[in-house]
Amino acid sequence: xxxxxxxxxxxxxxxxxxxxxxxxxxxxxxxKLPGWEFKASAPRKGLTYNEFEGYYPDKGGKxxxxxxxxxxxxxxxxxxxxxxxxETRDRAYQGVDFYDSKGTxxxxxxxxxxxxxxxxxxxxxxxxxxxxxxxxxFQSQTGLRAWNLRVERASAAEAAEYCDRVFRELPPLxxxxxxxxxxxxxxxxxxxxxxxxxxxxLLGDSIMQDTFHSQFxxxxxxxxxxxxxxxxxxxxxxxxxxxxxxxxxxKKYVLDEKKPDLLVIGGISNYRKPYYPNGTExxxxxxxxxxxxxxxxxxxxxxxxxSVDTRPWDKAxxxxxxxxxxxxxxxxxxxxxxxxxxxxxxxxxRNRVAFWDLSTPTYTWLYASGKPHEWYxxxxxxxxxxxxxxxxxxxxxxxxxxx
Numbered sequence: 001x002x003x004x005x006x007x008x009x010x011x012x013x014x015x016x017x018x019x020x021x022x023x024x025x026x027x028x029x030x031x032k033l034p035g036w037e038f039k040a041s042a043p044r045k046g047l048t049y050n051e052f053e054g055y056y057p058d059k060g061g062k063x064x065x066x067x068x069x070x071x072x073x074x075x076x077x078x079x080x081x082x083x084x085x086x087e088t089r090d091r092a093y094q095g096v097d098f099y100d101s102k103g104t105x106x107x108x109x110x111x112x113x114x115x116x117x118x119x120x121x122x123x124x125x126x127x128x129x130x131x132x133x134x135x136x137x138f139q140s141q142t143g144l145r146a147w148n149l150r151v152e153r154a155s156a157a158e159a160a161e162y163c164d165r166v167f168r169e170l171p172p173l174x175x176x177x178x179x180x181x182x183x184x185x186x187x188x189x190x191x192x193x194x195x196x197x198x199x200x201x202l203l204g205d206s207i208m209q210d211t212f213h214s215q216f217x218x219x220x221x222x223x224x225x226x227x228x229x230x231x232x233x234x235x236x237x238x239x240x241x242x243x244x245x246x247x248x249x250x251k252k253y254v255l256d257e258k259k260p261d262l263l264v265i266g267g268i269s270n271y272r273k274p275y276y277p278n279g280t281e282x283x284x285x286x287x288x289x290x291x292x293x294x295x296x297x298x299x300x301x302x303x304x305x306x307s308v309d310t311r312p313w314d315k316a317x318x319x320x321x322x323x324x325x326x327x328x329x330x331x332x333x334x335x336x337x338x339x340x341x342x343x344x345x346x347x348x349x350r351n352r353v354a355f356w357d358l359s360t361p362t363y364t365w366l367y368a369s370g371k372p373h374e375w376y377x378x379x380x381x382x383x384x385x386x387x388x389x390x391x392x393x394x395x396x397x398x399x400x401x402x403x
Contacts (some may be wrong), residue, residue, distance in 0.1 A: 008285075020071065022153070023073060024148075024149070025065070025149045026148055027147060027148040028066075028241075029148075029149055034066070035065070035091070035219040036063065036066060037063075038062070039060045040163075041058050043058035046380060050108075050237060052206060053110070053382070054237030054238025056381065059093055059141065060140045061270045062138070062139045063139070064097070064135050064139060064140045064310065064392070066135070067099065068135065068136070068151055070134065076131075077129050078126075078127050079124050079127070079155065080124065080127060080313070081122070081150075081153070082123050082151055083120070083121065083149070084121055084147075085119065085149070086113050086121060087117055087118040087145045088143075089142055089144075090115055090285050091115055091139035092142075093110060093113060093137075093140065094139070095110070095133045095135055096135070096137070097137060098127065098131045098235065099134070101132040101288065106131060106213075106332065107233050107238030110353035111385055118147075120313055124159040124162040124215060126215055126217065127271070129230055129258070130258075134151075135147075141353070142254070146323070147344070156217075163214070163215050173365050174365075174368075179402065181401040181403050182399075182402045184298070188261070191229070192229075192399070194226065197228045198229045199230055199260050200232070200260065201231075201234060201254070201257055201258070201264065201265060203234050203236060203253060204240065205234070205236070205240055207269075207305060207382070208235055209235055210383045211395065212231065213388060214389060214395070216392035217229065217231050219393075221397065234253045234254065235267075236253070238269055240282070240283035242270065244282075244286050250286065250289055254293075255293060260297055260383055262300060263297055263298070263300070264301075264302065265286060265300070266301070266304070266305070269303065269338070271338055279340060283344070283347065289308050298354070299351075299353040300355075301344070301354065302355075303339045303344060303357045303358050303360075304338035304357045304358070305362045305391045306365075306391055307334075307381055307382065308380060309366065309380070312364065318374070320372055321372055322370060322373060325368070327363045327368075329360070332363065335359050341359075345380075361394040366390075
């Protein structure tokens, strides 16, 4: 009996390893390939709008692949591996546009291409349950070259290995979460062990999208192998609870999504003057609305994680390693504009929702890293795969307390 089981497992492994890719394009990638297109940028006063980032400095034109249907079942989440070569003189971008079965564009996944000679990239993305197809894109202001794109199915274990590979490049994250981090999330803690299906909805801005695409969920699956969690990101760029607390937007971004077992609220855009209610008050409105509609939902509130590099730096020599420093929240205007360390934890306690501080571990890491300005970033606000791993690993330290 055991021999037959082992033999069957070997066959399944061989099938997985030799499965045909979902898409494969050999040689140079360009709009001359069937189904591929180039979209020139159309900035206004140097800015372009992306509904999943907001208004930001122009990133240049986009080379987009044809639509690639995914091989997963409707309502199933899955990981996919994307491999390619690329060369760019300046920092450039690679990402994935996601679409549902009706062709509606869903929140994307942006990443960075590193300046220098031709190099190979091997990344893993997460397609949430309602994703049906994707388009891979490359974007640059000054031009880039890319070759040999391959898209294939991956496992959660392979996604976790990808996270490990990126994390090994980074200075250590010396952080342990408080032991009581999960005390206000007892049902989520139980589900991590029991295998009960559990839906997690992340609500926020493009920084929450970076958190989502850190692939922390693959690390969660490895840490808690019995868990059966799926994840959805619901967001609009540069938008926070001052926007979601409006009844029509709460319906669109929360109620119209699959009912969450765990609602996670975060990002850097909840404090947006002169909107009212704003900041902590707006977050509280969203929390109370969620509790009113979903009597059994658990809620997790995150402080603003790593985004803008707030260290002093020499603009004449941006590639110079920066000295190891100690982060001081009271002096960090950017983080204080995104997170009130007095009112936010107090509001969470008042409403009996979990609060996890992602600001302190991620910015402490940044200031102690000794790395050059924006070494971890894809642009001045958002993280590349390095910064995403810092956010995801800090988040995982909190989840680990469920053990």
